[in-house]
Amino acid sequence: MDVKASLFPSAYDVPAPQGAEDWKSIYPYYMQFQPSRRETEDQKFWFCNSQHWPTPFKPFDCVMVEFATKCLGQYNTRHLLVPPANGVDYRILNGYVYFSPIGVEPSKIEARIPEFLDRAGHYYQNWDSLLANWKKKVLATIDELNALSFEALPDVVDAEKVKGGVGLDPTTDLFATYDKAIHLCYVTWQYHFEFLNLGYAAYLDFFGFVKEQFPSIPDQAIAKMVQGVDSELFRPDDELKKLAKLAVELGLVDALNTGSVDDALAAVAAAPNGQKWLDAWKASQDPWFNFTSGNGFYSSDKYWIDHLDIPMGYLRDYIQRLLDGDEIMRPTEKLLSERDRITAEYREMMDEEAQAVFDGKLGLSRTVFPYVEDHNFYIEHWALGVFWRKMRELSQLLADQGFWQNPDDMFYLNRNEVRDVLWDYSSAWATGGEKAGTDYWPAEIERRRKIVDTLAAQPPIPALNNPPEVITEPFTIMLWGITSESIQRWAQADTAGDDLQGMAGSPGVVEGVARVLRSPDQLGELQKGEVLVTPVTAPSWAPVFGKISAAVTDIGGMMSHAAIVCREYGLPAVTGTGNASSRIKTGMRVRVNGNDGTVTILDE
Template identity: 70%
Template structure:
């Protein structure tokens, strides 16, 4: 149904792309017979763009650590990890199941290991926050300094016995290890959050085979997620600006000009203090997803949160409610749970309460962790790596400040040694004569890879997709695979996953990059290959969301349910079939999207 990776040619100009990535991330000809038997899907939900060599670290660390918690920590009965490869610059994944004969033996081990976490969730989660914040603090403490003309005299007198290259090398190595730790922490709780929800999901399907997936999801909605705190802080700042009478001072000009205008107001200092308090930590937030060195973070691009703030001020002044409809979400959640419980036997109702209680306890982590890992931790990491790249740029190793990201992490270590080696000998660095041309070659390849959309999948899919994580997170079902191969191009209908209820009609706005978010107009319908959790501030402007990829537990689905917006995910081709300006109907109850005109 889909081509083999071994038959899929590179776009013109991208020949030689294989040189950019480690051998273990590529399809190996010697393994073709085995790897052609697997079904691989492109994870454009998390990695929608071709990788620069340095950025591949994110998929390596993330997917390796995902696998270890399934396979080695908790022994999830039906699921091991996920195999992954990079082909033509994009990542492809193939979940690894557990042989049927081995599943039963893993159950008691999973119950003991995962059960310990479920029974001690609040205490262990509090410890997780301490570990993650300590990790962030250590990354913040690391800096990269240019090599001096001579070792400091004090070091000579104190008998230090080391030179300045020692700290440079150790700090780089430590940063890589700290971000590796970050990804291990990321999955310490995440797979358990999904497992508890899937257990509840399976129980409900067993009790009521025809229950809609949405009804189950809505029973755990309405939680106060830290992932939404940056957006909540901006909303509070907007209301405070209106209350203090300084809103107009914020509406025009640059960030510096706006803040200066506020500071000159009678109540300006109070608002400025609230702005500064919100920045740490809530502006450690990216418009992307944290997986790319090019992601823009609020605290480094204050024009981004200021833009959202200005939109909210206009809406507050118009008398709109900008906060999430928490009371309505809770009422709906409790109504649905109560109605289904009333139809159960006493024994089933008791089990229902236990499983629902656990799901509601652990479910918030499914979104909360994003702020602490993808946003805050990765933001600090990229900031430090950009400072190192800039240092080596200034020393002549590459012509632009971002040159380092065209190297892989091991090549960067070689460059640091080259830098220190010639400094030590008094000779010439080799890097400034080697890397500029090589980086330019690699840049041309990556640019060429980006000109061609990735194949959505490789090889033949199984007759029926049953792996629950694949369905819940990525929205990959037997039906969605049919959508990937085009469906009926003459039809005005697209079919996806009914991810968040409601039906609306409106004008489509197709967005392919976070840099386009300011194009969205009030009342439009957002159509995108995939959305990021950090797009939440624009969800107050739109009527609904449609994506190419994503399941019931994708960020787009969860955010839309939390904001009370209809959503259809996993359509396969909405962002290419629908054009900005089209009038469309989105039915989040049925998963159907119709192009009206």
């Protein structure tokens, strides 16, 4: 391949941002493009996975992409033997992660089909019982994580432990607790993928069958046949809606609009009927406030249960919308009616034999598809939320020991360096000597912080090298929205006019004022009726979807969370535009056409 003729640059030709020239020093060697492998690496097409990791990594946070990609790969490649797809290669470039799907050699695909049908078929035939078992496993893992406790080493070991012949000191538990936390995070990621690819595979099989029957059918029409799911991922948002309605019914609006969260709760407690509402507020928190405004993949994610001002802000907004006479519930009945209408129309056009196949594939898709969203609550939000909370506790403990200054500074170390710090702490404790890290880590953390901040100030290149002639890997298309057409759009983005093209993620046409957001911390800036434009949305942004008029994202396919959530809320969406969040500025008026996947800038 002639690298110079590539649509996108080679990773080896991309300069480091000024001020972050030494960025490679903070990431593991196996996540980097090695110079000795340039000939091989330049033959691959890499895309920036900004859908899951939209900002550069702090070193510790790399644990999430490492575990995620390894576990995704193991289920495709070693467990299920998905016929056309193995795992994904991953590399970090200037702090952002790039993926390169690994396909199966065409000559080996056929041999994997019976193995896949046997293994996947077992899950499909026993879906309910296996899923119930999955939930037990995940909840048990959450309980194990919750039970972990990091405690400072005592000045003197308790005399009873010495006399009791235990023969071990508290450092043993300190190491074991940290190792167990990392192990449980790893286990959580394995559970994450146990069912996920099966959910996608069933839908893709149904999708392919319908396309064979009706080659010109819009992708959205097929997606609508499985919409209207009662996903547990929507429960946190639904709980807030119930609390808002209850507050209005009980006459607690003024109390809940009083100052801080503590001020509001105190005002509610002093009001007539206040205790009834407080009981409901408390009941909603376990487990539904184990929810983040991010996606659970970063140590900086803020969880509702730890930051009650986040759900309180959404709650106050819902109360105001109720007072304004707005309908705040999702249009589920309308979605189900539309689902059944479209399903019946296409089914009637098939012969009896095709109808039987259609019924079977559709039935399976509707059975398994809810997991595609539901798993997010149990894994990314609840389990990983507990993991991050425990890591913050450890970071605070080590800050108290003088290793660093800020409570979250530990995340500028990788997970193996943290274990080195635990050894430094334990060794100095045992010998009565000095901790070496208290002199080393503060300056090193500051160096790394500047690197990460500098990397975050520069948006990533969307892709590297030349794409294949045709993108055929189904997960790449459905989840990330990466097709041969979208790649061409990315390459020509700088020369495009006022029209942006993406995927038709959710139907409808809307004109409105754009609001460009790059972080969940900015969600409070959204005004009613605005068009949300962002690199990527998270499922947890659901409370603002009743407020916006449409959504536009840089990355994402028909099965991305943005597309799924917009369909469930009846909002137009265009996903996978490549660069909408850079091309569009807050305040611009835009037209979002979720029927054909276009976004038009109407005025500046």
